[in-house]
Amino acid sequence: MKWEGNRQSDNVEDRRDSPSGGGQPVLGGRNIGLGTIAVALLAGWLLGINPLTVLGVLSGGGHPPAPVQQHTPAHRPPADDRMAKFVSTVLADTEDVWTELFRQGGSHYQQPKLVLFRGATPTACGTGQAAMGPFYCPGDQKVYIDLAFYETLKHDLGAPGEFAQAYVIAHEVGHHVQHLLGISDEVDRQRGRVSQVQYNQLSVRLELQADCLAGAWAHHAQASRQILEQGDIEAAMNAAAKIGDDALQQRSQGRVVPDSFTHGSSAQRVRWFQQGLQKGNVQACDTFSARNL
Incomplete structure (x- = not known):
């Protein structure tokens, strides 16, 4: 992926040296182990429940965890941090694309x-955990990522490559676009109004749309700045496939439970990323009207 020398975003907060941004995860003032996080993630996959909610219950509370106080102010990443420069450049590219499309x-x-951040960090959606992977919080309109996730993506999930890493950022920014358009809020309002299986199906459509929006970003970034190199598209599609619900469930529990899908199958995630990449517009990403995902 061709990114070096391109503009970097000023909208990056580095909390990695914060007491609440490193070390053992802290939830509501209490330390929790990785076993607890694993239980929360498994419950999220099986039941379609937000892992933050499950973590809150497991740590002694019946509601999403209260934010941990952050004592060290966030700052821009060091200038010599290559990975931070990379994600800052990808974020800037998404800014350029979506600013123009919204205009x-x-x-x-x-x-x-x-x-x-590292380990855990406060968010408007509760305490974010590195074990959850990258995520978007609509409450503060921020994307959160522990950069160690990229090592997991490469070595544990078998999805290497810089464009695969960029896809991850673009997907979370896609959730931000959904928030600005009111799409994610409408889906959230259905919680409790429909069955859990039906809500899971809405969640799948939301996630697949974010994949499509990530593809739309790549379409315009390539047209404007020629960022892609040989193998980049394959790397992104491989990453989408590796984090499909069926692939993750098979890996974690040895069986696949389609009714519990919340992000979509590997094939669906690849298909919708390709749809955005080919069409390059939001209208082509209307997963909620699609008969077949």
């Missing part, structure tokens, strides 16, 4: 923040 649609794009 063409007659509206203003509100840029999200990208937070780098």
Whole structure:
């Protein structure tokens, strides 16, 4: 992927040297082990429950965990941190693409923040855990990532490559776009109004749309800045396939439970990323009207 020398975003917060951004995860003031996190993740896969909610219950509370206080102010990443420069450049590229697309649609794009952390960090959605992988919090309009996830993506999940890493950022920014358009809020309002299986199906459509929006970003980034190199598209599609619900469930529990899918199968995630990449527009990413995912 061709990214070096391109603009870096000013919307990156580095919390990696914060007491609440490193070390053992802290939840609501209590330390929790990786076993607890694993239980929360498994419950999320099987039941479609937000892992933050499960973590809150397992740590002694019946509601999402209260944010941990952050004592060290966030700052920009060091200039010599190559991986931080990479994600800052990818974020800047998403800013350029979505600013223009929103402008063409007659509206203003509100840029999200990208937070780098280690272990655990406070968010408006509760305490974010590195074990959950990258995530977007609509409450503060921030994308959170522990950069160690990229090692997991490469070595444990078998999805190497810089464009695979960029896809991860673009997917989470896709959730921000959904938030700005009111799509994710509408899905969230259905919680409790429909069955768990039906809500899981809505969640799958939401996630597949974020994959499609990530593909739409890549379409325009390539057209404007020629960022792609040989093998980049294959790397992104491989990453999408490796984090499909069926692949993750088979890996974690040895069986696949389709009714519990919340992100979509590997084939679905690849298909919708390709759809965005080929079409390059939000209208082509209407997973909620699609008969077949």
